[in-house]
Amino acid sequence: MQDRIVTLLKELVAINSINSTLSGGPGEKEIADFIHNHLRRLGFEVQVQAVSGARANVVALVRGKSPSPAVLLNGHIDTVGVEGMPLSFSLRQEGDRLYGRGAYDMKGSVAVMLALAERWVRRPPEANVWLTFSCDEEDRSLGTEFLVKEWLPALPARPGAAIFLEPTEENIGVAHKGFAWFEIEVVGKAAHGSRPEQGVDAILPLRAALAELDRIANELRSRPADVLLGHASLHGGKIEGGTELSMVPAYARLQWERRTLPEEGPDTVDGESERVAHAVANLAGGHEVKARKIFMRPPYRTPPGADVVGRIQAASPGSQRVGLSFWADSALMGLAGIPSVLFGPIGHGAHAVDEWVSLKSLARVGAVLSKVAAVN
Ligand SMILES: [Zn+2]
Known part of the structure; x- marks a missing residue:
């Protein structure tokens, strides 16, 4: 053969x-x-x-x-x-x-x-x-x-x-694990860096998203591990935003990937995405927030x-x-x-x-x- x-x-x-x-x-x-x-x-x-x-x-x-x-x-x-x-x-x-x-x-x-x-x-x-x-x-x-x-x-x-x-x-x-891709977009208002009061910064609110993702990642690590697959996990995938160093940024986007275990339903990860969106929306500052699931594959x-x-x-x-x-x-x-x-x-x-x-x-x-x- x-x-x-x-x-x-x-x-x-x-x-x-x-x-x-x-x-x-x-x-x-x-x-x-x-x-x-x-x-x-x-x-x-x-x-x-x-x-x-x-x-x-x-x-x-x-x-x-x-x-x-x-x-x-x-x-x-x-x-x-x-x-x-x-x-x-x-x-x-x-x-x-x-x-x-x-x-x-x-x-x-x-x-x-x-x-x-x-x-x-x-x-x-x-x-x-x-x-x-x-x-x-x-x-x-x-x-x-x-x-x-x-x-x-x-x-x-x-x-x-x-x-x-x-x-x-x-x-x-x-x-084997599944995966789900999420993103959150923050829309602000552009302004010259010397006049920040005329703009709405779209990048800084991502701090709440990052902090919330960090909390979720810690929670995943603290749950009991699957015997064959270990822990569910997430990682930051892509981050982008802004146009110039001297401008208040009008747009920012953060994407992340979540790796899922067989016993985790889609509701679990959707709930996490909502937590991230709420954390950003709850910040003062006048920005708009949009969150969505880009793609997912089941475990x-x-x-x-x-x-x-x-x-x-x-x-x-x-x-x-x-x-x-x-x-x-x-x-x-x-x-x-x-x-x-x-x-x-x-x-x-x-x-x-x-x-x-x-x-x-x-x-x-x-x-x-x-x-x-x-x-x-
Ligand atoms: Zn292959």
């Missing part, structure tokens, strides 16, 4: 599939066509989903020997950019390490899925397997949103479980007792059950009612210039998934 993984990964890495929201990013259409052609030649029922513009998913059904609920495997086919990364689109092997953009996050896993498909042509798995390749994981998850909203409801039978092959160092990811915890966890564990006894620090598409699938976990290879440098994945680890991941699919 190792030879096929290297060959496939070489071809996948050679296709630039940088997320099109990033500089130099053409989107996923070309890599989706490559995967589509490869699976079609193998004889599978395969479909390219046009998600929007040059963004596309691929889904394929591998029919198993029995009609038990399908296992869904997922890999995202976009990558982050390549700035500062030499030879980013040509796979380089040094011992067990395969270097190249996306090798670890996560074209290595996509190569494993394709290599498994090749094996299943000759020896079909026990259960049906859905191979899903999604676009836009590195930005707003348009691909998995499409799968969840358009594709899943139209299926005659829902998959029984989903495995996201994100790099987990061969551990079983059973929880996720695999349902306790989900059968898929035991199946991976049985096939890979050394794997630990872990919480993951990053957000992943699995939350969207999980919250659509498909018990989801993450399981992927060992490597280093996701989003970094020295990204590599372990070839032996990719082969082990393939062997584990092959066993998982072999169990009815």
Whole structure:
């Protein structure tokens, strides 16, 4: 299997599939066509989903020997950019390490899925397997949103479980945090610095916002930690405002990110944002305050007792059950009612210039998934 993984990964890495929201990013259409052609030649029922513009998913059904609920495997086919990364689109092997953009996050896993498909042509798995390749994981998850909203409801039978092959160092990811982005804008009135009485300072009221965020951050640290995920947290994201040093600033904006735990509902973080807005509004000074939530993604915890966890564990006894620090598409699938976990290879440098994945680890991941699919 190792030879096929290297060959496939070489071809996948050679296709630039940088997320099109990033500089130099053409989107996923070309890599989706490559995967589509490869699976079609193998004889599978395969479909390219046009998600929007040059963004596309691929889904394929591998029919198993029995009609038990399908296992869904997922890999995202976009990558982050390549700035500062030499030879980013040509796979380089040094011992067990395969270097190249996306090798670890996560074209290595996509190569494993394709290599498994090749094996299943000759020896079909026990259960049906859905191979899903999604676009836009590195930005707003348009691909998995499409799968969840358009594709899943139209299926005659829902998959029984989903495995996201994100790099987990061969551990079983059973929880990850969510995140929410907030901002507060303060509008004042511009004036010359020599005549402050004619203006309304928009920057100074942010002190109340910063103090309130600091209080909230302390409260989060003082709550009991989640066993797998630690504490919920927040950090200042961006701050801007003012035009000239000699002017009273008419505008300021503060944005922050909150990382959420599975048991925290949206109301919790919305309430914090309101506290921040009130703290600023309650200051004297004549400024206006606007607060809003910019974007959010839910946290996720695999349902306790989900059968898929035991199946991976049985096939890979050394794997630990872990919480993951990053957000992943699995939350969207999980919250659509498909018990989801993450399981992927060992490597280093996701989003970094020295990204590599372990070839032996990719082969082990393939062997584990092959066993998982072999169990009815
Ligand atoms: Zn990833």
